[in-house]
Every structure is written in C-alpha cells, then in structure tokens.
Amino acid sequence: MKRKTNGISHKRNMSYMPVIAIALVLFTVFFIIPAVYSFYFSLTDWNGYSLEYNFIGLDNFVKVFQDTDLLNSVKFTMIYTVAVNATTIPFSIFLAVLLTRKLRGVNFFRSVFFYPAIISMLSLGLIFNEIFRRMLPMIGENLGIGFLETSLLSSKGGAMLAVIILGFWQNLSIPTVLLIAALQSVPGDLLEAAKVDGAGPITRFRVVTFPFLASTLVICLVKGIRDALVVFDYIVSLTQGGPAKATTSMGYKIYLMGSMDMKFSQACATAVVLFVIITIASFVIMKVVGRGGIEQQ
Amino acid sequence: MSRKTKKRLLDAGTYACLIFWFLCIALVLYVTVVNSLKTQAESSISFLTLPESFNIQNYIEVFHRNGFVTAVVNTTFFTLISVAVVMVFVPAVSYAVNQTFPLKTSKFTLYYITAAMFVPFQIVALPLSMFMKALGLGNRVSIIIIFITYPLIQGVYLCNGYIKTIPRELAESAYVEGAGTWKTFFSVVYPIMKPMTATIVITNFLWMWNEFLISLMILGADKDTQTLPLFIYSFKGQYSIEYNLLFAAIVLSSIPLTVMYVFLQKYIVAGLAGGAVKG
Missing domain, CATH: 1.10.3720.10 (MetI-like)
Known part of the structure; x- marks a missing residue:
C-alpha cells in the first residue's frame, strides 16, 4: 500500500497521532455529535421529553417563516444585526482615524475605549437595564423632560433601540482596535505622494487608505454580523425579549423553545436556519468586501 | 484660513469627539460604581450624585x-x-x-x-x-x-x-x-x-x-x-x-x-x- 508521505518516517508521524486523536475524539463527541443531533431532531416533532416522536420532514423549517412569533424573532434579529453593524463599522473607522492622529493623550483614550470589550455582556445588559428603566425616567421627572419620563424599555420600538444602543456601546471597541492597526500599516510615503499630486483628504482616504482597510473590514464585519446574529446575553439581561416579544432574538427564542416551551425540534430547526444565515452572510461579505483590497501580511 | 488655525480647529474637533465618547463610556461605569456604594434611599433620589459616605455595606452584603x-x-x-x-x-x-x-x-x-x-x-x-x-x-x-x-x-x-x-x-x-x-x-x-x-x-x-x-x-x-x-x-x-x-x-x-x-x-x-x- 503506497501512501502519500511528507518525507518524515512513519514512526515519527505516529508519535504525533495520539494528540490528534484526543482532539478529534473530544471535538467529535462534544461538538459534532450534538450538532448532528440538532439536524436530526429538526426533522422530527420531538418535544424534548416524550419517548416517541415522528419524522415530519421540513415542517419545522416552514414554520420558522410562518409562525408569527418565530418570524418576528427572525425580523428582530435581522434589524438588530444590520443596525449594530451599520453603526459600529463607520464609527469605528472614524474613531480609528482620530486615534491614529499624533496628539497628546491619544493612548489614554485608546485604553478607555477598549475597556467595554472585557466586561461581560450579561453584566452590561443588567447595568443598561437599570439605566433605561430607572435612571433616565428619574432624570426626566426631576428635570421635567417629557420624553425621558417613560422608560425606553416600555415600548416595542424603544426596547429595540435600547438593545441596539447597548450593542453599539460595547461592540465599537474591537473593530476600532483592529482598524487602528490597519491604519498604521498604510505607508506614509504613499499618502504623501497622493498629497503632492493634489488629492484632498477625502480622495486620499478613498484611494490610498481604504484598500489597506478592506481585509480588516471583512474581519470586523464577519465577526460583527456573526456575534449579532446569535445575540442572547443582552436580550436575557436587558429586555427578556419584551415588551410583547418585540426584542426576542433568534438566539433567545431557540433557548426558550428548547428549554421552556417543550418545542425542542422547532428550536433545533431554528438553530439550523441561523447556521445557514451565518454561513451565507460570511461568504457574501468575504466575496463582496474582500475584493479590491490589498492582502496584508 | 491659515494652515495653523486649520490644524488647531482639527485638533479641537478631534478632542471634542474623543471626549464625547469617553464620557459615554465613563458615565455607564460611573453609574455602576457609584450606586454600588449607595444605599437604596440615596439612589432613589438620584443615580448620578456621589454617595454621602462611601459605604461598603452592599459589598459585605x-x-x-x-x-x-x-x-x-x-x-x-x-x-x-x-x-x-x-x-x-x-x-x-x-x-x-x-x-x-x-x-x-x-x-x-x-x-x-x-x-x-x-x-x-x-x-x-x-x-x-x-x-x-x-x-x-x-x-x-x-x-x-x-x-x-x-x-x-x-x-x-x-x-x-x-x-x-x-x-x-x-x-x-x-x-x-x-x-x-x-x-x-x-x-x-x-x-x-x-x-x-x-x-x-x-x-x-x-x-x-x-x-x-x-x-x-x-x-x-x-x-x-x-x-x-x-x-x-x-x-x-x-x-x-x-x-x-x-x-x-x-x-x-x-x-x-x-x-x-x-x-x-x-x-x-x-x-x-x-x-x-x-x-
């Protein structure tokens, strides 16, 4: 039997195999098998407890787009994802540009701006809950500012806005840091040359700087969209999906259906839909935004 | 407008933006820390004022x-x-x-x-x-x-x-x-x-x-x-x-x-x- 080899003796190759085997076993048993189970149960009507269940084909998947509650969770998740990324990405470019100017104190701002990234999402959700529910209405009453008096969390649109504000507040930090690094990789003489040729600051940014940011922007967007699509902690702690289920994200809905509402198979199907959305979104971004950039490294 | 004033304006604008976002972050952290040191009676008057005395009773609790x-x-x-x-x-x-x-x-x-x-x-x-x-x-x-x-x-x-x-x-x-x-x-x-x-x-x-x-x-x-x-x-x-x-x-x-x-x-x-x- 002739094998494809790597020019290393069989005995030596074998000495690496135990470690690879441990990794494969752990990963298969604790990640792949549960994931496969999810696909499997998504085709059934199992409620998570009963002893018997039936195969019902793609019914659960059809329901994701027919059931009012589920469709609403898909809609909210999309709105949240688009809103958070459409705000964080431009603002992080803006902040990164400011933070790479040679000014005194810039390092201090950098370290403060990054701090939100290390606080737990759950704690922040609880803090923002107190701010929206108690602090702002209290300030509104004391100062007689009408629109502050009712809590943002008590109306559907307001609660959605509150989740987006929290998402923006925390998720600005990592793209900013990544973009600072990318901006610092833009060769100074290239900018200088463009300046000599008479290009204004906006043209310089568009023509010279932007191509250097493209690959970083792909990373920020893929990560940002992925994180937003699976949003769970913020919802649990800030709004608990309310009011009137307006902020029930897909991630939260999956949890509710799977562990509270005895709709295990429906939860699995929704998770599969979420997986498909993430995969498609990631590939589209890599293809569309990734083009026209300069490969770094 | 001379080059120098232009740069000065740009610097001031930069600082204004940076300080604004700094305050947005600091406010949330401030509210968290300050209210962890207050009694509920104090907080219910205002979330933003400093506590009358720094009491660590909440932490002990x-x-x-x-x-x-x-x-x-x-x-x-x-x-x-x-x-x-x-x-x-x-x-x-x-x-x-x-x-x-x-x-x-x-x-x-x-x-x-x-x-x-x-x-x-x-x-x-x-x-x-x-x-x-x-x-x-x-x-x-x-x-x-x-x-x-x-x-x-x-x-x-x-x-x-x-x-x-x-x-x-x-x-x-x-x-x-x-x-x-x-x-x-x-x-x-x-x-x-x-x-x-x-x-x-x-x-x-x-x-x-x-x-x-x-x-x-x-x-x-x-x-x-x-x-x-x-x-x-x-x-x-x-x-x-x-x-x-x-x-x-x-x-x-x-x-x-x-x-x-x-x-x-x-x-x-x-x-x-x-x-x-x-x-």
Whole structure:
C-alpha cells in the first residue's frame, strides 16, 4: 500500500497521532455529535421529553417563516444585526482615524475605549437595564423632560433601540482596535505622494487608505454580523425579549423553545436556519468586501 | 484660513469627539460604581450624585449572600484549570497537525475543526445539555471538557497560521540531534509560539470568565456548581428591587478582569485583536 508521505518516517508521524486523536475524539463527541443531533431532531416533532416522536420532514423549517412569533424573532434579529453593524463599522473607522492622529493623550483614550470589550455582556445588559428603566425616567421627572419620563424599555420600538444602543456601546471597541492597526500599516510615503499630486483628504482616504482597510473590514464585519446574529446575553439581561416579544432574538427564542416551551425540534430547526444565515452572510461579505483590497501580511 | 488655525480647529474637533465618547463610556461605569456604594434611599433620589459616605455595606452584603463565594470559587476553578490545559493542548494539536501535514488524517483534522467557526453555539447547545446529562460526567467535568474542546475551533486555525511562519529546519535540527518529537516541540517550537499562545490564553480566559449560555444550559439551577455570571443572573431574578446589591455584585465580578486589563493591557488588546482575526 503506497501512501502519500511528507518525507518524515512513519514512526515519527505516529508519535504525533495520539494528540490528534484526543482532539478529534473530544471535538467529535462534544461538538459534532450534538450538532448532528440538532439536524436530526429538526426533522422530527420531538418535544424534548416524550419517548416517541415522528419524522415530519421540513415542517419545522416552514414554520420558522410562518409562525408569527418565530418570524418576528427572525425580523428582530435581522434589524438588530444590520443596525449594530451599520453603526459600529463607520464609527469605528472614524474613531480609528482620530486615534491614529499624533496628539497628546491619544493612548489614554485608546485604553478607555477598549475597556467595554472585557466586561461581560450579561453584566452590561443588567447595568443598561437599570439605566433605561430607572435612571433616565428619574432624570426626566426631576428635570421635567417629557420624553425621558417613560422608560425606553416600555415600548416595542424603544426596547429595540435600547438593545441596539447597548450593542453599539460595547461592540465599537474591537473593530476600532483592529482598524487602528490597519491604519498604521498604510505607508506614509504613499499618502504623501497622493498629497503632492493634489488629492484632498477625502480622495486620499478613498484611494490610498481604504484598500489597506478592506481585509480588516471583512474581519470586523464577519465577526460583527456573526456575534449579532446569535445575540442572547443582552436580550436575557436587558429586555427578556419584551415588551410583547418585540426584542426576542433568534438566539433567545431557540433557548426558550428548547428549554421552556417543550418545542425542542422547532428550536433545533431554528438553530439550523441561523447556521445557514451565518454561513451565507460570511461568504457574501468575504466575496463582496474582500475584493479590491490589498492582502496584508 | 491659515494652515495653523486649520490644524488647531482639527485638533479641537478631534478632542471634542474623543471626549464625547469617553464620557459615554465613563458615565455607564460611573453609574455602576457609584450606586454600588449607595444605599437604596440615596439612589432613589438620584443615580448620578456621589454617595454621602462611601459605604461598603452592599459589598459585605453580597459576600454574605448565599452562593457568592461558591460562584467565585467555581468560576476561578473552571477558568484556571481549562486555561492551563488549553494553553498546552491547542498549540500541541496544531503542531502535530502541521508536522504530519500532507497526511490525510491531519488535513482532515484541520478542515474538520476549523470549519466549525461558522457553526453558531445555539445549534449545539440544546442536544449538548441533554447529552452531557446522559453521559453522567457531572457538572464540573462537563463544563471543563467543553471549555477545553471549544477553544480548538479558533485556536487550531490561529496556531496553524503561526506555525507555518516558523522555519521547519529549526525543529528538524533539534530532532536530528536526538530530541524526541515532543521534546523538540517543548524546547524549540513552543517558546517561539509564545505570542500566539498568549493570544489564545487571553481570549479564552475572558470567554470562560464571562461565559453565560453554555453554563446556563449545562449547569442550570444547580447551586453548587454555579458560576459568577449565573450568580449575577439569579441575583437579578431573586432580588430585582435591590439594584444596589446587583451593582456591587457586578463590580466584584469584574474586578479580576479589570485588574488584568490595567496591568496587561498591551497583551490583552493585542490578544483580542489577534483573536478576532479569523475570517
């Protein structure tokens, strides 16, 4: 039997195999098998407890787009994802540009701006809950500012806005840091040359700087969209999906259906839909935004 | 307008924007800390004023609450054990894959594990919690196994990229001199991988310390194995009116990471930035 080899003796190759085997076993048993189970149960009507269940084909998947509650969770998740990324990405470019100017104190701002990234999402959700529910209405009453008096969390649109504000507040930090690094990789003489040729600051940014940011922007967007699509902690702690289920994200809905509402198979199907959305979104971004950039490294 | 005034205006504008965002961040942190030091009567007058006296009564109260100390011990235990294993395990797996690369097994391993980057945790979560209960490993072992396994997904991808940049001759010469395969790894390759190992340690430390969904699914309402995020969450449910205590609990649970951030800022920023690079 002739094998494809790597020019290393069989005995030596074998000495690496135990470690690879441990990794494969752990990963298969604790990640792949549960994931496969999810696909499997998504085709059934199992409620998570009963002893018997039936195969019902793609019914659960059809329901994701027919059931009012589920469709609403898909809609909210999309709105949240688009809103958070459409705000964080431009603002992080803006902040990164400011933070790479040679000014005194810039390092201090950098370290403060990054701090939100290390606080737990759950704690922040609880803090923002107190701010929206108690602090702002209290300030509104004391100062007689009408629109502050009712809590943002008590109306559907307001609660959605509150989740987006929290998402923006925390998720600005990592793209900013990544973009600072990318901006610092833009060769100074290239900018200088463009300046000599008479290009204004906006043209310089568009023509010279932007191509250097493209690959970083792909990373920020893929990560940002992925994180937003699976949003769970913020919802649990800030709004608990309310009011009137307006902020029930897909991630939260999956949890509710799977562990509270005895709709295990429906939860699995929704998770599969979420997986498909993430995969498609990631590939589209890599293809569309990734083009026209300069490969770094 | 002269060049100089133009630059001055630009600088002033820059500072104005930076200070504005600084205040947005500082306000949230200020509200949290200040109200953790106030009595509820003081907070109900205003969230923004400083406390009349810095009383740490809330903190003492949190310490005495059932479950807080257990949660601190559990989170510390799960995080430290898992990080210690991940720190060696992930680079070792990546190295083994790299060394045996054109072989089918290692090629398969690399794509099999890294492809999971697109899989949301939700798809695994529900069957996983049932599966873990069925295996009967107990909550502690279950959570540690998960904390050790999941870092492979991103870690193997990152380490593999990093190891490729290390010249093969380096390991080769050590091997020829008679060091075994793993001795070569620990004495030659592992030290070179330090920056990447640091990234992996930092991203996973933060993840494990703050992790909520997995712990909620696996540990559920079990008081003995409760982690800090679960404690804070249950705290919220049980004593939702005592928000001053909630703030104190949040501050306490964020202290370790904050202290780490103050001292290891450079590495944490670089680590999280490096860890995000996975598209």
